Amino acid sequence: MEQTLTQLLKTDYNIIFKDISLLEQAFTHSSYVNEHRHFELQDNERLEFLGDAVLELEVSDYLYRHFQDLPEGKLTKLRSTIVREDSLAMFAKECGFDQFVKLGKGEENSNGRSRSSLLCDLFEAFLGALYLDQGAKKSKEFIYQVVVAKIETGAFSHEMDHKTTLQEVLQKNGDILIEYHLIAEEGPAHARIFHVEVCGGGTPLGKGSGKSKKVAEQKAAEAALANILAEES
Amino acid sequence: MEQTLTQLLKTDYNIIFKDISLLEQAFTHSSYVNEHRHFELQDNERLEFLGDAVLELEVSDYLYRHFQDLPEGKLTKLRSTIVREDSLAMFAKECGFDQFVKLGKGEENSNGRSRSSLLCDLFEAFLGALYLDQGAKKSKEFIYQVVVAKIETGAFSHEMDHKTTLQEVLQKNGDILIEYHLIAEEGPAHARIFHVEVCGGGTPLGKGSGKSKKVAEQKAAEAALANILAEES
Numbered sequence: 133m134e135q136t137l138t139q140l141l142k143t144d145y146n147i148i149f150k151d152i153s154l155l156e157q158a159f160t161h162s163s164y165v166n167e168h169r170h171f172e173l174q175d176n177e178r179l180e181f182l183g184d185a186v187l188e189l190e191v192s193d194y195l196y197r198h199f200q201d202l203p204e205g206k207l208t209k210l211r212s213t214i215v216r217e218d219s220l221a222m223f224a225k226e227c228g229f230d231q232f233v234k235l236g237k238g239e240e241n242s243n244g245r246s247r248s249s250l251l252c253d254l255f256e257a258f259l260g261a262l263y264l265d266q267g268a269k270k271s272k273e274f275i276y277q278v279v280v281a282k283i284e285t286g287a288f289s290h291e292m293d294h295k296t297t298l299q300e301v302l303q304k305n306g307d308i309l310i311e312y313h314l315i316a317e318e319g320p321a322h323a324r325i326f327h328v329e330v331c332g333g334g335t336p337l338g339k340g341s342g343k344s345k346k347v348a349e350q351k352a353a354e355a356a357l358a359n360i361l362a363e364e365s
Numbered sequence: 366m367e368q369t370l371t372q373l374l375k376t377d378y379n380i381i382f383k384d385i386s387l388l389e390q391a392f393t394h395s396s397y398v399n400e401h402r403h404f405e406l407q408d409n410e411r412l413e414f415l416g417d418a419v420l421e422l423e424v425s426d427y428l429y430r431h432f433q434d435l436p437e438g439k440l441t442k443l444r445s446t447i448v449r450e451d452s453l454a455m456f457a458k459e460c461g462f463d464q465f466v467k468l469g470k471g472e473e474n475s476n477g478r479s480r481s482s483l484l485c486d487l488f489e490a491f492l493g494a495l496y497l498d499q500g501a502k503k504s505k506e507f508i509y510q511v512v513v514a515k516i517e518t519g520a521f522s523h524e525m526d527h528k529t530t531l532q533e534v535l536q537k538n539g540d541i542l543i544e545y546h547l548i549a550e551e552g553p554a555h556a557r558i559f560h561v562e563v564c565g566g567g568t569p570l571g572k573g574s575g576k577s578k579k580v581a582e583q584k585a586a587e588a589a590l591a592n593i594l595a596e597e598s
Contacts (some may be wrong), residue, residue, distance in 0.1 A: 177437035178429060181444075185418075185425035192418035196411060196493075204410035211414075260429075267499060 137232040144227070145274055149265050154179075158261035159229070161250060176257035183260030186268075187215055188237045190275040194283070201297055201357040213288050214279065221251035223278055228252055257299030286347070294353035298330070298337075301360060308333045315339070350361045370465040377460070378507055382498050391494035394483060396469030398534075409490035416493030419501075420448055423508040427516070434530055434590040446521050448514065454484035456511055462487055482577070519580070527586035531570075533564070535595060542564045545582045547570070561585045 135157065141147040149155045153173060162175040191214055195207050202210070213219065224230060233254050235244050244250050263271040282288075302308050309332070316327040327341045328348035338359050340351025370392065374380040381386045386406060395408040424447055428440050435443070446452065457463060464486050468477050477483050496504040515521075535541050542565070549560040561581035562572045571592050573584025 178435075178440065181437045182425050182429045185422040189418040189422040192415050193496075196415045196497075202411075206412045207411065207414045261424075264429075289482045 135250075137229075140232075145277060147262065147270065147274065151259075151265050154261045154265050155258075158257040159232050159254065160234045161236070161239060161244070161254075163239035163244065164234040167236040167238075176253065179257040179260035179264075180253045181260070182263065183256035183258065186259045186263045186271055187220075187256065187279070189361055190272050191215055191279065194280050195274075200361050201294075201301060206297070209286065214283060216249050217252040219288075220255045221248040223282070224251040224255040224258075227255075227278060229258060263344060271348065289347075289350065294350050294357060298332075298353040298356055301357065302332050312343060314348075314351060330356050332356070373461055373465075378460075378510060379442050380499065380503065380507065382494075387494045387498050388491075391488065391490040392465050393467045394469070394472060394477070394487075396472035396477065397467040398470075400469040409486065412490040412493035412497075413486045414493070415496065416489035416491065417448075418510060419492045419496045419504055420489065420512070421455075423505050424448055424512065427509075427513050434527075434534065438460065439530070443521065447516060450485040451481050453488045454481040456515070457484040457488040457491075460488075460511060462491060467575050503528065522580075527583050527590060531565075531586040531589055534590065537566050545585065547578060547581075563589050565589070 138152070138154070141155075154275075157173050158176050158179050160171075160173055160175050162177060162350070165171055165173070165175045188211070191211055192356070195202070195211055199207065199210070230245055230251055233245065233250070235250075237249075239245075259271060259275070261275060285357075299310060302310060311331045313329050313331065314326060315329050317324055318327075319325050325341055325343065325344075326345050326348040327339065328335050328345065328351070329339045330349070330352040337357030338352050338357075340348050340353070340355050342348040342351050368376075369383070370388070371385070374388075385587050390406050391409050391412050393404075393406055393558070395410060396408070398404055398408045404577050410426040421444070424444055425440075428435070430446055432440065441455070461483055463478055466478065466483070472478075472483075492504060492508070495507060532543060535543060546564065546565045547559060548562050550557055551560075552558050555556070556576075558574055558576065559578050559581040560572065560574045561578065561584070563570050563585040569589030571585050571590075572584070573581050573588050575584055
């Protein structure tokens with residue numbers, strides 16, 4: 133038996149909509165409304181307008197608090213990577229939302245169900261509906277479960293270059309030698325874990341671990357930045 | 366005796382910051398930090414990053430709920446008018462914030478204190494600090510007192526063309542005659558009030574009043590749209 137959307141939301145995210153028509157609207161593409169003139173619901177475009185802003189605030193708030201060493205320019209760049217079309221389309225797919233969106237025949241036949249812009253809009257519209265139906269706290273929880281969890285697995289880490297940031301912070305008052313030392317490695321070859329320590333001018337600043345030396349170095353730099361910040365404040 | 370920033374916030378907005386350094390950071394332009402290397406605070410750019418998103422959500426939420434007849438494209442256009450640089454600079458000035466921002470000498474001498482982009486950033490940074498220090502509810506209250514109140518006085522009404530929207534709604538299923546009738550006018554010549562009623566196909570749809578026939582017609586169209594929506598739901 134196929135799972136319905138309401139079952140999926142309850143099972144995976146503990147979300148139960150009060151106003152089910154709001155949920156239906158979020159999953160109604162304009163092409164469906166255009167082909168069904170007597171359909172009683174609006175399409176999801178107005179909800180998308182709202183959901184875009186809901187997501188932007190929660191992601192901004194998370195980035196602001198979590199990356200205290202990043203300047204505004206890097207925060208903005210990171211945010212735009214996280215909320216851009218193909219990222220949001222990915223989230224919509226990972227949530228399994230693509231199977232539930234109502235499309236017109238033309239849109240369905242031209243493969244609209246897997247089109248990035250349509251899935252991005254769908255994800256934002258769902259967030260708009262969730263915010264209206266369940267409030268800011270619940271929509272924040274959902275965003276943390278789906279979007280922030282992804283950030284924390286390092287999905288956007290190509291945008292988060294802690295090593296460069298650490299270098300900028302340490303060298304703002306002149307040159308200082310920064311070294312990354314491999315201090316240990318463990319586990320079998322297919323699941324090796326590397327432990328790295330970063331030193332500035334010979335002083336240990338932070339440690340990090342990961343499945344590659346590169347990841348471990350980034351983690352060590354991130355820890356060093358957190359330690360420096362804690363000392364400064 | 367000159368009023369301090371904390372006095373102004375308390376008197377005009379009933380806001381008392383818990384973390385005064387956050388407020389100071391919001392009012393510190395990068396040019397000041399650059400000229401005072403040993404100044405302990407950061408500039409306001411990271412707070413601006415956050416405040417931008419705080420404002421965007423509250424304005425979006427207000428527009429979504431208040432203009433239920435506006436399609437997504439018009440909501441987006443209206444929002445961008447409200448949150449654009451010169452609007453936010455206007456809000457910063459109206460709040461009296463310009464007199465309190467810390468600038469470097471170069472910026473001060475080149476009239477930075479009245480520069481639109483600097484005041485816009487200042488307003489956003491203040492919202493970021495307010496959100497962090499006082500939470501979403503209090504920052505929403507401030508946005509309603511300053512920004513939404515301005516929307517409701519009709520400051521952005523050139524972007525809110527209710528007459529066009531009403532025409533689109535009424536004529537989506539074919540032509541219908543729309544007429545605006547002046548039903549009354551009152552008051553002395555310098556403070557005249559006009560009362561207008563709009564009819565669709567001869568049926569009265571809504572009434573509106575204003576200081577000019579144009580404003581009264583827009584209000585009548587807005588009322589008609591609200592009535593139509595109430596009937597549909």
